[in-house]
């Protein structure tokens with residue numbers, strides 16, 4: 001082995017070309033680290049997601065070098081809550097959230113990664129049994145057979161919104177509506193799994209909403225125009241209460257899944273990538289071992305996400321119970337809901 005090969009920068013493989021994987025790929029390429037991203041699907045593609053990014057710091061995007069991806073994104077601050085068919089409260093977010101579809105966002109990040117010299121292998125599902133040094137797992141939510149949740153989403157037009165984000169709390173369900181690009185409104189809900197939650201298209205979506213006590217919203221959805229190919233569903237996932245120690249290096253949802261009402265899962269994917277960046281560069285440049293890099297990243301992730309995961313896990317059941325929703329409504333109308341502290345706990 002000659003001196004050149006022993007000093008060469010080590011390549012990094014990233015499994016999963018979603019937000020965490022692509023953002024990390026861009027940032028590593030900016031540091032001249034050779035990177036390959038393996039992605040099971042292709043771009044552009046619709047994904048089940050509220051497409052409402054809350055609590056994403058500008059410094060995180062700058063550290064990753066992806067701030068320009070959001071230059072023309074919508075900014076949302078107003079939230080209107082409904083419980084069943086009742087108007088519950090209007091609230092302002094302490095900081096604006098970003099509105100952009102995953103259809104646009106993931107494709108922009110993928111093009112940015114390739115433009116920085118990254119190697120992107122699409123339609124390639126990596127076997128999850130194969131792990132090795134230099135491989136980072138950003139493959140999204142871990143699959144769980146016994147999951148109580150189903151997520152549904154579609155882009156619609158020709159309905160009006162009461163505020164930037166409408167959040168509808170139902171029986172064992174909640175649904176968010178907010179604008180993304182080109183006049184489309186993203187409708188995305190989390191539903192407790194029950195019989196009759198099947199099918200796709202507007203009729204199935206409306207039926208699911210009615211079954212969750214959201215009749216008025218169901219009527220609006222029935223009258224809306226659906227965007228071709230945007231209706232999608234996902235199941236087989238659970239939410240985490242903390243960052244567990246795992247045998248492999250995982251970022252984004254692979255590291256920990258936060259309930260979607262926080263609107264913070266995407267920000268966590270970017271933040272995790274930014275936290276992992278320096279230790280991964282140190283490993284690629286042969287300054288530390290893989291186990292040192294993994295250990296350091298695990299501690300950074302655990303410290304950063306511990307409180308918000310615990311807080312979100314504690315609050316989540318309240319949003320799904322009708323009785324708790326009525327209490328929330330009373331507190332919100334009396335301006336007794338500590339919105340700012342709650343926001344800071346969850347973001």
Ligand SMILES: Cc1cc2nc3c(=O)[nH]c(=O)nc-3n(C[C@H](O)[C@H](O)[C@H](O)COP(=O)(O)OP(=O)(O)OC[C@H]3O[C@@H](n4cnc5c(N)ncnc54)[C@H](O)[C@@H]3O)c2cc1C
Nearest residue numbers: 016018019020040050051126140151252253260263265266
């Ligand atoms: C119903 C619902 C609503 C949500 N709403 C919001 C919201 O409004 N705001 C918010 O911030 N977050 C929301 N989230 C959460 C958010 O979608 C995730 O936190 C975010 O997508 C995580 O990004 P990621 O990069 O970790 O994973 P993903 O974006 O899921 O990317 C993972 C990628 O890995 C690929 N992949 C998987 N396995 C393999 C393999 N073996 N080999 C190769 N590739 C593989 C997948 O194809 C995918 O492209 C919501 C989630 C749900 C379920």
